[in-house]
Amino acid sequence: xxxxxxxxxxxxxxxxxxxxxxxxxxxxxxxxxxxxxxxxxxxxxxxxxxxxxxxxxxxxxxxxxxxxxxxxxxxxxxxxxxxxxxxxxxxxxxxxxxxxxxxxxxxxxxxxxxxxxxxxxxxxxxxxxxxxxxxxxxxxxxxxxxxxxxxx
Amino acid sequence: xxxxxxxxxxxxxxxxxxxxxxxxxxxxxxxxxxxxxxxxxxxxxxxxxxxxxxxxxxxxxxxxxxxxxxxxxxxxxxxxxxxxxxxxxxxxxxxxxxxxxxxxxxxxxxxxxxxxxxxxxxxxxxxxxxxxxxxxxxxxxxxxxxxxxxxx
DNA sequence: CGGATAAAAATAATCGTTATTAATAAATAA
DNA sequence: TTATTTATTAATAACGATTATTTTTATCCG
Ligand SMILES: [Mn+2]
Ligand SMILES: [Mn+2]
Ligand SMILES: [Zn+2]
Ligand SMILES: [Zn+2]
Numbered sequence: 300x301x302x303x304x305x306x307x308x309x310x311x312x313x314x315x316x317x318x319x320x321x322x323x324x325x326x327x328x329x330x331x332x333x334x335x336x337x338x339x340x341x342x343x344x345x346x347x348x349x350x351x352x353x354x355x356x357x358x359x360x361x362x363x364x365x366x367x368x369x370x371x372x373x374x375x376x377x378x379x380x381x382x383x384x385x386x387x388x389x390x391x392x393x394x395x396x397x398x399x400x401x402x403x404x405x406x407x408x409x410x411x412x413x414x415x416x417x418x419x420x421x422x423x424x425x426x427x428x429x430x431x432x433x434x435x436x437x438x439x440x441x442x443x444x445x446x447x448x449x450x451x
Numbered sequence: 452x453x454x455x456x457x458x459x460x461x462x463x464x465x466x467x468x469x470x471x472x473x474x475x476x477x478x479x480x481x482x483x484x485x486x487x488x489x490x491x492x493x494x495x496x497x498x499x500x501x502x503x504x505x506x507x508x509x510x511x512x513x514x515x516x517x518x519x520x521x522x523x524x525x526x527x528x529x530x531x532x533x534x535x536x537x538x539x540x541x542x543x544x545x546x547x548x549x550x551x552x553x554x555x556x557x558x559x560x561x562x563x564x565x566x567x568x569x570x571x572x573x574x575x576x577x578x579x580x581x582x583x584x585x586x587x588x589x590x591x592x593x594x595x596x597x598x599x600x601x602x603x
Numbered sequence: 604c605g606g607a608t609a610a611a612a613a614t615a616a617t618c619g620t621t622a623t624t625a626a627t628a629a630a631t632a633a
Numbered sequence: 634t635t636a637t638t639t640a641t642t643a644a645t646a647a648c649g650a651t652t653a654t655t656t657t658t659a660t661c662c663g
Binding site: 515 | 605620621622628630
């Protein structure tokens with residue numbers, strides 16, 4: 300994928316989220332734009348701190364609370380997926396804002412999206428077996444990424 | 452399953468954990484016994500508070516910190532599975548202390564263990580596709596349990 | 604442009620959990 | 634048995650990421 304094509308994709312995503320914000324009657328502020336630009340550009344499921352650090356480079360006065368509020372707003376309009384963990388840390392996916400599996404490296408913290416075809420099958424199995432009406436799900440695999448596995 | 456058979460199963464599980472504690476050189480105290488009895492008897496993936504409340508009925512002076520420490524110890528010797536959530540709440544499975552999928556009712560809080568055969572297949576798929584060395588996983592389905600679905 | 608009001612910044616509060624400390628109980632040695 | 638050591642408990646303080654609150658600032662619409 301060329302750098303230019305990549306940039307276009309990012310801009311398309313940004314425009315879409317901006318449109319969604321206006322659609323829902325929310326204001327587009329420079330702070331919000333800065334946060335969602337970071338989310339749209341990042342390939343790495345960034346944490347709040349990572350987003351905050353990035354945004355501050357071009358917007359030194361922004362408050363951490365504003366970053367939290369903006370992310371919360373993007374969650375509300377279903378344009379970001381939050382991966383909250385039990386240790387209170389969270390990572391965010393601004394590209395695929397719907398449930399999907401993740402591979403999490405416990406050594407370097409990298410988070411990756413695999414494409415798994417047999418997940419739907421699994422959901423069906425769970426539904427028929429228990430009578431649950433499944434609304435959403437969360438699937439995390441933990442282990443060592445390719446890089447960390449080789450360095451061990 | 453008869454009530455008697457149920458009691459026997461619970462006692463077997465308690466005995467196993469007690470043996471594991473001694474095996475690892477930890478003392479068996481009345482407080483620890485009380486906590487693991489609740490865990491072994493519970494079918495419902497209890498929370499810390501739920502365990503604390505149960506234990507206090509027969510052990511009114513026990514401290515909440517002791518419950519936390521005991522659970523932490525049982526995690527350490529791999530005899531309880533912790534399901535930690537992003538909202539800081541945790542639920543515990545004292546029956547199957549290894550990773551397995553869960554069905555979580557978002558209305559009544561009930562947590563249930565389904566038997567899903569196609570999970571291994573999914574793990575293999577993730578491994579081959581990404582080069583990750585998968586060590587463990589976590590799979591939660593969220594929705595409405597059979598009871599709550601009918602009451603809606 | 605105003606003026607209504609949403610949003611930002613700064614800061615305080617929250618609340619499960621963890622750490623700390625002193626007291627107690629169990630194990631071991633003498 | 635009694636003394637000594639060590640693990641465990643109970644009580645309570647500290648923690649820290651997130652959320653709530655308050656005041657100030659900026660956006661949006663006519
Ligand atoms: Mn993702
Ligand atoms: Mn379970
Ligand atoms: Zn890694
Ligand atoms: Zn239910």
